Structure formats: C-alpha cells, structure tokens
Amino acid sequence: MKLKSIWESLSLKRKILTVFLPLILIPFLLVLIVSGTIIVRNGKAEAVKNAEDKLMLVSDQIDQILSNIQYNIKAFSTSSALQDAISEDYPDSTYGNYLFTTSMHSAVYNIMDIQSYISSGYIHTYDDKIYDINTDSIRTPDAEMDTYYDYVVAQKGRIILGSPSVKDTDSAFNISKSLIDINTGECLGILSFDIKESLFYDSYRSVIDKNEEQLYLIDNNRCILSSEDRELLHQTVSNDLWKTVQEISYAKDRLFLSSNDSLVLATTSEIGEYHIVYVLEYYSIYREVLGLTLILVCIGIFALIVTIILTTVLAQSVTKPLALLTTYADRTGHGDFSADIQINSKDEIGFLAERFKKMNHNIRNLTIRIYDEQTQKKEYALNLLQAQINPHFLYNCLDNISSLITDHKNDPALSMLYHLGRYYRAVLSKGRNIITIREELALVRDYLEIQLIKAPQLFTYTITIAEDILDLKIMKMLLQPIVENAVIHGFTGYKEGRHLHIEGQLAGSAVLISISDDGRGIPEQAVQSIFNEGTSMIPRHFGLRNIRERIRLKYGSSFGVTVKSVPGQGTKVIVSFPKIL
Template sequence: MAVIRNVLNSFNRVALNMRLRSKLFVVYLLLSIIPLYVFVFYSYHTIRNELTEQTYSAMSNTINQISENIQDKMDNYTKISAALYLDVKLQDYLTRDYSESAEYLEAYEYINRTFGNIRTTHPDVYGISVYISHDRFPSDGYYIKPIDDTIRRTAWYNQVIQTFGNPIFGTIITDQEQTNIFTLARLLNINSLNYPYGVLVFHMKEDEIYSLMAKESANKDIFIADPQGVIVSAKNKTLLSTNLHSLLKHTVPQSPTGTFDTVYNGERSLVVYRTLKNGWQTVSVVPYSSFLAKAQTATTNLMLMALSITVSAIILLYLTSGLLTKRFERLLGGIRKVSREDFNIKLHDMGNDEIGQVSSAFTKMSDKIDNLINEVYKKEISKKETELHMLQSQINPHFLYNTLGSISALALRQGDSQVYAMVQHLAKFYRISLNKGKNIITIGEEIELTRNYISIQQTRFKGMLHVDYDVDETLHHCQTIKLIVQPFVENSINHGIWDDERGVGIVIRVSRDGYERIVIDIIDDGMGMDQAAIEAAILKTEAVSGFGIFNVSERIRLAFGDSYGVQVFSRIGIGTQVRITLPLHLNEQNCSHNE
C-alpha cells in the first residue's frame, strides 16, 4: 500500500505541474490511443485463436478420415494375406519333397492361378512373392524366390522373422520400373512357430496410399510415416524414405492423436497427427500464414487506419488545446492584475463558450470589486446578526413534546390541579423565552425561566430532582442572551439520572470572577462523561436537548466575542460541570443600577 501511495503522490505532483496542453495530450493518450491499439491487438489475437481452432478442427477431421481409409486398406491387405497364410494346399505344395519335375508343375499351376486371381480381384496389389528358405521347390523368379544373403540382410526380413506370422508393413522401395512400392510381409510356417518355410510378401504402389489423401493436399502437406519416422507416402515423392522428424525439426510423439507447432520450410506451422494400429502415423502440416493471411491483412489495414486517425486527432488536439491555453493565459493575466489590486481588466475576443463566459463574468466582477470592498464590513456584521437569529430560532420542539406528554399523562391519572400548575409554569417559560422576539434578557429572567422549566420537570420526575440555587442577586439586572442555562439543566436531567431512587442533584450558581466576567455554573452529580463524549458534545450542532453545547457557545461568541463561551468538565461516576462566561463590563450600567 505504501508503494501505491507513493506512486499516486508522484503522479499527482507531476500532473499538477504539467501544462494544460500536456494534460490534454496525456488524457487523449490514455483514453483514446492506448485503448484503440489494445482493441486492435485483442481483435487480432481473438481472430487468430478462432481461426487456429477452426483450422485445427478441420485438420483433425481430415486426418481422422484419411487414417480410417488407410486403416481399412491395410486391414484388407491383411485379410488377403491371411487367406494365403492359412491355405493348406499352398503350404503342402511349398513344403513337399518333389521326386519328379512334373509334380511341381502342378504346384506352379496352382500358385499362378491363386496369385493371379488375387491380383485380378484386387488390382491395388502390385505384386505377390513367396521367399522360400529351402531348395526342394525350384524358384521361378516371379512368384517363388529364394531367401539368399541379400534378402537376409534386409531390414524387413530381419523384422518379419521375429513376428511369428503376424503381418508387418514395410517401407518404400523402388523397383526396376522406378515405381515406389511398399510391402506387407508375414512369416509362413508349418502349423508351428518354430518351423517357418518361407515369407509371403505383398507389394502395393505408394500411389494407392497417396490417392486416399490427394484431394486433401491442396493447401497443406500430408505425410504417412512408419514408426521410425520414415516417410511412406507424400505429395512430394522426393521426400519418400526420408526422415519426417528431421524434416519437421520435431519428433512426432507416438500418442494416439495430438498437435504441436514447428518451423517447416522456414515458416511457423501447425502440425496435427494420428497414430494407426500398426504404428504408422498420418501427419498434416499447415503454415500459419495460409489461414492467417487475411486476418493479418485486415489487422494491418486496421492499424493503418488507427494510425491515420491518431495523427489527425493529435493535429486537431494541438490546434484546439492551443486555442484553449491561449485564452486561459489571458484570463490568468487578468487574475494576476486583480491580485495586485489593479481592477482595470479588459478581456476581448474570448468567445462565447465556457471560457468566454468565465472571462465575461470575471471582467464584470473586477468592475464591481471596488464598490464591494467598502461594503464588506457591513455585510460581515449583517451576516453575524443573521447567524445569531438563525441559531436563536432553532428551538428543538423535543422539550415541548415531552412537556405536553407529561401534562396529558397527568391529566389522565390525576386531577386538574397539577395540570393547571404545569400550564402556568409553561406559560411563564414561553413568555420569558420568546420575549417578543428579542434576544437579550436579564440574568434574573434567565434564572426565572430556568426555575419554571425545573418546576415542570419536578412535576414529571417526582422526588428525583434536587435543585439548589446560589445566585449573586447583584447580577440579576445584568444582560445576557436568552436560553443559555436551561439547555444544560435539561442535559443534566435527561442524561445525568442513573439511579431511579436517588435521582440527580443540580446546583445553579451565578457569580463574578476576578477577570471582570460573569460566571454561571451548572453542576450535577449524575453519570458524567469521558473526554471523547465531551469533545463530541462540543462539536455537535444539533442535540436532543435544546440548543446543544455548540449552539449555546456559538451564540455567546457571536453576541459577545471569542473570549466568552462554554466550558465542560466531567468525570464518569462523579458528575458534570458546565461553566458559562459572559462579559461584565458590557453590563456595568445595568448591574451598578441594581447595586
């Protein structure tokens, strides 16, 4: 919090010392330019993310469809090879020990017919070969071929002899006709995994696989790779048998599906892949530029528009702020002249807008200030008198409501004698307090007013109010403002009673001190107040008890000066003393007359 406060204080200091034109530029920058560019940036990234998500979804659907088609074709090849793998007659021909040459001619006739039928019914099978490991059956070099050292050194042979008859799909090879083919191979055995008698190999053109994804390769690159990452099929045939991981500069994970970003052909690209049952992977690569080009173009155009708007706005702001600041400077010059008591102010061509209206009003004001200066003192006196009358008029009706409530209650419970007494005291109270609208009464009248009020309250609080008076009778004719004692007596009654049996004792003392002041003390032995409550009461302008401490003190100060007023002394559990001080020298004639 301290750091934030220091930053805000530093900002305030800088802002207060900046010229108005600079402030306008800063406000425009914060409220217009920055939000505009943030909006452009946010729009671009939102569109980019949306397009990326749509492209990923489309690529995933495409990859899934291609993978399913390839899987179906591989399953078909597997079923065909299984038919030959389980052909007992073919197994017998290939494992028999021929004693006469005419016997294997029958075998060749069966093999040619069987293999030929397969190639006829499945034209995508480019070739079929059986590699045998013995010399009991002569090779024809077409369907039947020997397993020589060259074959034994091949990777696919070393892989197939470890599969125990399960089909494996091999990588791309190129035949004598420069045709790219891939293979399916499976080990042939005599009803036992320990006695293989040959290897069945199907040859399929790479084009058969590529035809399944050719239509989807228009604006993207799709690859089929084996588990080692060797490319089996692709649009660019020069990439066949190369390593896809090296091409993408990223290893394609062996997870079922997934996506990642990489750099391909020098462009940042999105890669989506899916893994088939046999470990082959279908991989689609799309450069981001291919589907974000329009978004980037739109963003560039938007940025150019924002830039042109910004430049135009800055020029307009510069001209407008110049018009404003020049007029402010002229107005400031006039204010400085007035501060030097030079009221001859002439401001021309200031316009009719707010600045012009302020300038016009300021000119008129400066013309009148000379006349107003002579009237200030009289206006201040009038203001004080008005405040005094306003304070005097703020009689809280709470007391009246309580008194009438007491009268009503007594009228119901008792006879009319007490009601009559209360009404008499009430009439005397208001006769003195209202005083025909005059604010000044004598101290004797103020004490009499207080006595009437206490008489009413004693009727209400039977036996609970114990009031003693110690009044210097020589001060009876001294003048004071009215209703300065009664509010504090009311406070003592309302807030001082804390024991319903004991009640409260109140002493009202009127005397003079050695400083030529009249001192009125209202002392009670009630609950008392702590210092916080005293301070709150002094600052409170409205209270439930009459005028309140502040009100009485303010009326005395306005009437007699700041040297006089109200002081409060109190302790919890002991009681409260309110001291009112009034001037004696202003009352010398009235007081001496009494003497």
C-alpha cells in the first residue's frame, strides 16, 4: 500500500521517467545476453574444432600404436628363435627346464620392440608349460589358463584383444595369439601379453590441458584403459558418459554431444573396439564473455544517461497538453461548460481537445435549448441525463489514456483515443436523433472497445444482426445505455470470462434487438419494479425505464423494453420498435 501511495503521488512526468528506465534496461540486458550467447556459440564452435583436431591427432596416434603392437606380435609369433625354443625336445629334468628357460629368455629378449610394449605376460606351450616373461620362470597352468588356451587356439591365429590379465595401472589391455609352426602349421602354444598403458598416455598427455580437458581410452566393457587422471585407470566410466559415447558410436562418425556442463567428442579406433573420448568443461568457454560484458555495460550506462535526458524532454511534451486536457475535462465534468482550453498540438491529444471543445459547445447549446423549449418532461430528462453523463465518461477515458501513456502503452492509448473520437462523433452527429441501426451498432462497438481496453479480460462480445435491418431507422442512444448497464452493472464482481451478445431481426413489422449477458443477473423483485411507476426503483435501472418511455413516446405503447433475468446466470433485455426505412 505504501508503494501504491508513493506511485499515485508521483506526477505524470515522473511516472513516465520511472517506467521508461526499465524499458531501457531490459533491451540492454537483452543485448548483453544475445552478445554473450553469440560469443559462447562462436567459442563453442572454435572449441569443437580444436577438440576435433586433438581427437583426430590422438586417435591416429593410438591407431598407429595398436598397429605397431599387432605387427610386432605377429613378427614375434613367427620368430624362428621362439618357435625353435618351443619345439626343442628338452629332458624332463631340472636341467631340461633350465635349457627351456634359457632358450625362451633368449628368444623373447632379443626382440627389443616387444619388450617396449609389454608390461607383463606369458607363453603357454603345447606341452603345458607356462613361461612368465617377467619372472623368467616356468610354472604349470591352472584351469583358467587351460580354458583360455583352448579359446585362443580355436581362433586359429587371429589376434585377440581383451582385458589385461593383471589389473594394475601399468597395463592397458591384453593381446593374445596362437603360435603356429611356420613349417608344419601345427599349434605350438599361445602368447598372452599385457600392453603398457604408458604407450597411450605418452601419446596424448602433451596435447591435453588437465585443468580443462579430459581424454579417455575406453573398451566395450566401459573400462577406462588410459586417462590423464591416473586414479581413473581400470575404473568403470559413468552411465551418462557411456550413454553419450554409445550415441556417437551409433552415428558412425566423429560427432559431438553437449551435456549440461561439458562438451563430449568420441571416436572408435580402427583397430579393436576401443573408444577415444574427449571431454571439455564449458566454463573454459564462458570466461570469454566477461570482456565483452564489461564493454557493453559501459556502453549501456552512456546510453542510459542519454535516454533519460531525451525521455525528460518527451515526457514534458506529452504530459503538459494532457494535463491541460485533464483539467479541462474535470471542470466540464462538474458542469462548467464556459471553461476554455488552448492546446496547439496537432496530434491525437490536440484532435481530442478540439472535439471535446465542440462537444461542450453542443452540450451547452442543448442545455439552453432544453430550458427554453420546455418540451415534454421525460424527453428533457433524457437529454439532460445524456448531457451530464458524457463529460464524466470522457473524463474517465482521459484518465485511462493518461495511465496508459504513463505505462508506456502507446498502442492501447491510441486505440482508446480513436474509439473515443468515433464515439463522440457519433453521439454528436450534428444533433440527429434518428440514425440507422448500423450507425447505432458502430457507436455500441466503439463503447465496447473502449471498455475492453480498460479491462481486456473482463468480457467478449458478439453482434449478430440480420442484414435486412441494418439500414432501418432507430433512435440514437437507444442500445448503448443497455449495453453500458450490462458492462458496468451486470459484470460487477467479475474479473474475466464474461460474454455479451447482441442479436437483431425482423418480427413482422417490428424490429427486435436483444442484448444478453452472462453476468450476475437481477433479482426477480428488482425486475418487477423496473417499470413500476409506484415503486422506489434501483438507480442503475433508471435508464431502462427511460428507454421504454422514449420508445412509447415516439412509437406508441405497442413497443418498448422487456427484461428477463436469472440471478447468477445473466440478463436479457429485448428492445422492440417499428420497422422504419
């Protein structure tokens, strides 16, 4: 309530300035947001391009490493020294084991490239000997080794990639292959080596920024084989990241997907079912927004100062004539028709002031003529009522226009000025009291449009009039008071969702026009008292009785007004008058 009181105490000029400031700040913020979005988008595009280049480089290096490993394994498996060492018939004794170990050691360690790739492993011969290349010792295979031996032999020389036999940070994966005698084609055994993880780590650690980027080598079992974060080795990748990798794999291309806080790119190695995954945190991209934001803030402050100056000038040019017009309307609304106003503006406010001056002149002349002529008492009362209502209605409209301009709602304000001008042009109509139904409906529409600008959600309306009666004659201001009564009183207590319907048609030689609303309705006792001269009538229904009397004075008692109402459901007023061309 305190804020409302402060707002109401502000002058119109200050209200315009108060409202206009957010209108400047909001576009400024929008520009800031859009600019930041563009920077982020461009930064993201550049980050994606750089990430793709890094991913392609690492992928090519890993593929090359895998290719070299396979080449060396094939070369090692066909080495004559190795095959001779396995095929040799050794004595079944300690000395024989010594000879076997010596021959195998010489065969393995003479191939230096193999040693640079392997972290651990063994050779399982056809006669059930296990030669461990790390300990340089012989042992008997267990059941698991025998099972694995049969599996590798069944692959008939194909290289098998799998999980390392020893789960430690030194090993990335296992490579196994059966040893086929190059002379006889017989199986001499199998080799099973764990490949060093450092081979892959060394290939990408120089191109990855640990603070902002992550790179993973993942197998199909979701196991992290290599990563710059050493604590993640042989851990299971998260469900969200794995789902993203799978989606990229299904696309069969090097694509990227964005999650809430990171950019993810992935590709599959050409050798083996391994996934190389690159992850970039978004915060590294967002940092670029700060620089431009500071520049935009400085520009915005400058623009704000300039706008305040221009707004002050604009407010002065708008509010001064409007204040004069409001004061003039207030004086005439209190019956001072001798008041004058001087507004030199040629815009809508100037037009309205000119029309209002003419209206006041007409009202003043009409009042004098009514007193001079002393015509029928009820006609006099009706014209006097019309003369008293119009200034107050205009004052209320002008007050609403003032509020709309204050709220910077120019389009509704212009629309209200337009309909208000049309309304008073029709009301004045050079003193004509008989107009066409088409003109009366236009007047009603202007009135309804003005009310809808005041309360857009309060009601809707429809007008269904037969074409053959639109050009028939009707007394001016016959329908408008009924419509006004429906809007002002029928919809009292409602905020939205009401409807008003106007329908007209011929019924023999009579014209019937009904105005229906779904407002609060009229109690039955009040409906019965509306046209009862002997009862004390509710003031808001005074217009209905006068409309009936106008019709009867003009056309006779066969015509008039009928009211049907159900409290809580609505009211229907039917006006009847003769068909006159």
